[in-house]
Amino acid sequence: MLNAGTPLESVASAVDGLKEITIDCGVMDMAGKKLNAMMKIARGAGVEHFILVNVCGQDLIGTGIAGPARISVYGLMGNHSCAFVDGLTINTFPTRFSNSVWCPGDAQVAIGTSANPVEMNIGGSVDDLFASYAPSGNFRVAGQGGNRCVLRAGAGIPQIWREIDYNAIRDMGDNERVEAMLFKYQKRHAEIELRGWDSFIEGFSKELERRSPPVVVFGRKVKDYFMEYAQGTIGIILNVYNLPSPIGYYVCSGMTAGKAYIRGEVKESQLGNRVKVADMNEEDIKLISRETRAFYASFKGVIDSRKYNEKLEMLIKACDEDEERYASGFVKIVPV
Numbered sequence: 384m385l386n387a388g389t390p391l392e393s394v395a396s397a398v399d400g401l402k403e404i405t406i407d408c409g410v411m412d413m414a415g416k417k418l419n420a421m422m423k424i425a426r427g428a429g430v431e432h433f434i435l436v437n438v439c440g441q442d443l444i445g446t447g448i449a450g451p452a453r454i455s456v457y458g459l460m461g462n463h464s465c466a467f468v469d470g471l472t473i474n475t476f477p478t479r480f481s482n483s484v485w486c487p488g489d490a491q492v493a494i495g496t497s498a499n500p501v502e503m504n505i506g507g508s509v510d511d512l513f514a515s516y517a518p519s520g521n522f523r524v525a526g527q528g529g530n531r532c533v534l535r536a537g538a539g540i541p542q543i544w545r546e547i548d549y550n551a552i553r554d555m556g557d558n559e560r561v562e563a564m565l566f567k568y569q570k571r572h573a574e575i576e577l578r579g580w581d582s583f584i585e586g587f588s589k590e591l592e593r594r595s596p597p598v599v600v601f602g603r604k605v606k607d608y609f610m611e612y613a614q615g616t617i618g619i620i621l622n623v624y625n626l627p628s629p630i631g632y633y634v635c636s637g638m639t640a641g642k643a644y645i646r647g648e649v650k651e652s653q654l655g656n657r658v659k660v661a662d663m664n665e666e667d668i669k670l671i672s673r674e675t676r677a678f679y680a681s682f683k684g685v686i687d688s689r690k691y692n693e694k695l696e697m698l699i700k701a702c703d704e705d706e707e708r709y710a711s712g713f714v715k716i717v718p719v
Contacts, residue, residue: 385421387412394424403432408441408458410480415442415461422448437480440491445473450501458486465503466496469541473503477687488685492529495522499541504681508603517597517616525682525691528605530631537614537640538594596641600678602695604629608636611655615640619674619713622646623694628653635716643716644671654716661717668710675702675709 385397386407398404404425408418418441422433431452435444438458445454446463450470457478465473475488488506494513495503500520508526515531518539552560575583584591599610600619604626610618613635620643622629628648635643636655644667649660679699686692702709 385425387414387417389421391417391420391424394421395428398425398428398430401430403434404430405434405436407436408438410437410439413441415444415464419443419446422454426452436478438478439480439486442491445471456488458488459507460490460494460505462491463493463496464490465494465498465500467498468495469499469545470501471503472501475504475506476685477506485687489526499539502681506682506685511606514597514599517599519595520597521677522597522599523602523678523681524600525602525686527603528601528609530606531608531611532601532605533597533599533610533613533616533618534608535612535614536597536599536610536616538596538616540590540594542593543590598674600674601629602678602682602691605631607631608633608655610635610638610641610643612637612639613641613643614638617641617670617674618643619671620645620647621675621678621698623691623698625694634658635718638716638718640718642667644713645716646713649714649716657719658716659719661715663710663713663715667715668706671710671713672702672706675699 384405384407385394387409389397406421422445426448433454436457438456438460440459440461442461442463444456444460444464445468446466448468448471453472456475460475475490477486477488479485490505490509492510492512494509495517497516498520499518502521505524509524509528511529511531512534513528513532514522514536515534517536519541555563596615596617598617600621602621602623604622605620609630610616620629626647630645630649630653632653633655634649634653635658638658675698679695
């Protein structure tokens with residue numbers, strides 16, 4: 384087991400040959416920056432499953448790490464964790480520290496920024512800016528979300544990023560990198576000016592067909608500006624506790640593509656700019672039912688709340704008994 388006292392220079396040898404390791408964050412002993420560095424070294428040495436215990440607000444957890452790999456967090460995940468991840472499965476769980484203090488499986492601010500996980504399952508609640516700019520992946524939050532969750536998230540093509548050869552970039556100096564990126568930008572801009580946008584984008588038609596939108600599901604409720612400027616995201620609020628309205632104001636404001644499904648009432652005054660309520664179709668019903676079942680499978684027995692678990696069981700029962708009737712309780716929001 385690694386801990387705050389483990390020197391970074393000894394991490395690689397300590398994990399040599401291991402596929403799974405446990406890191407004890409010691410509640411407040413481990414700094415997030417060191418934890419992140421430790422995880423990157425271990426991942427480079429071939430570790431595929433990180434079990435983090437006694438986590439209490441450490442930031443940068445997993446940020447910048449590529450999979451296939453898994454991170455299991457027991458405690459409170461701190462700010463800016465899991466940003467820029469690719470191909471990871473991430474789960475947070477409630478835990479009880481050695482001093483008997485109970486810590487929820489929550490996550491703080493700006494979790495999953497520009498992230499492309501296989502799955503990210505938060506066993507508690509999240510704060511502002513969750514899954515912002517995410518290009519793809521499945522995100523589930525058992526509890527509630529803060530403001531501006533899923534900001535500008537949209538359907539990307541992470542497969543193309545993985546195919547890029549970065550060796551030439553790594554060998555460049557800082558000024559060379561800036562010049563190379565500036566040249567690429569100017570070349571693209573000139574081509575758009577010459578050919579026009581429609582002709583330019585047509586050349587990427589095959590790549591664009593490979594896009595898969597991020598899917599973000601909340602169990603309870605979300606505050607203001609949910610899915611603001613989203614660009615292809617699918618967002619779902621299950622409203623497990625059956626609140627009259629589980630959403631704040633400016634819902635989907637400026638969304639250009641994608642869909643939101645809110646279980647409960649959504650007043651016109653809560654809608655953001657350039658979006659509207661739309662009718663459900665068979666595809667919507669199947670999508671809502673599928674994601675409800677995936678959510679249930681992710682959190683069944685995980686949440687330390689009898690009331691929550693009872694409500695979750697009622698929700699899945701309603702979904703299984705009559706999908707169409709269950710889906711009729713959702714409000715569908717799309718761009719104008």
